[in-house]
Amino acid sequence: MSRYEVHTPEYVGRYLSLIERHQDLIFWRCYRHARYRRQQAFDYQQEVRLRIYVSLGTLRPDANEHEERAWVKLQIRSVLSNLRCIEHSDLPLEAADQVPDSDEQRENRELLDDLLAYLADDDRQLLQWTLDGYSGAEIADRLGIDINTAYKRISRAKQRMVGVYKRLYN
Secondary structure: OOOOHHHOHHHHHHHHHHHHHHHHHHHHHHHHHOOOOHHHHHHHHHHHHHHHHHHHHHOOOOOOHHHHHHHHHHHHHHHHHHHHHHHOOOOOOOOOOOOOOOHHHHHHHHHHHHHHHOOOHHHHHHHHHHHOOOOHHHHHHHHOOOHHHHHHHHHHHHHHHHHHHHHHHO
């Protein structure tokens, strides 16, 4: 699609309906990535919406609801990953699907962040994907490895995190 075709009413209409259907997904992913800071989440959300607008031509016109949602998640991950590189920050905690509503949940999130910070990048990434809800098969596909190998690596990463916890808090 050329850059002139993106301004057609059909393109804009498709974009607006896509954003309307997935606005909650976009906001909550950005909100978690912003570590529950609302203004920063709105900024991230704008970046994601811009990426979706620019990349909408790559989404098949006949995509079903599941494919559409997967494509939106891919755009979100791409933007947030780029933002993470720009900010030079550690991986965010994306374990919860909702805003924490108790002090205990916030403390648990902070503890998990601390533990993840002590792990090697590979272990941190595996656990982050697990917290983000990726299955072992999806992680294996991302890494290009056998599913059993992925499960072993995830298990070892969890064991190393438990070891970090014991060293720090026992």
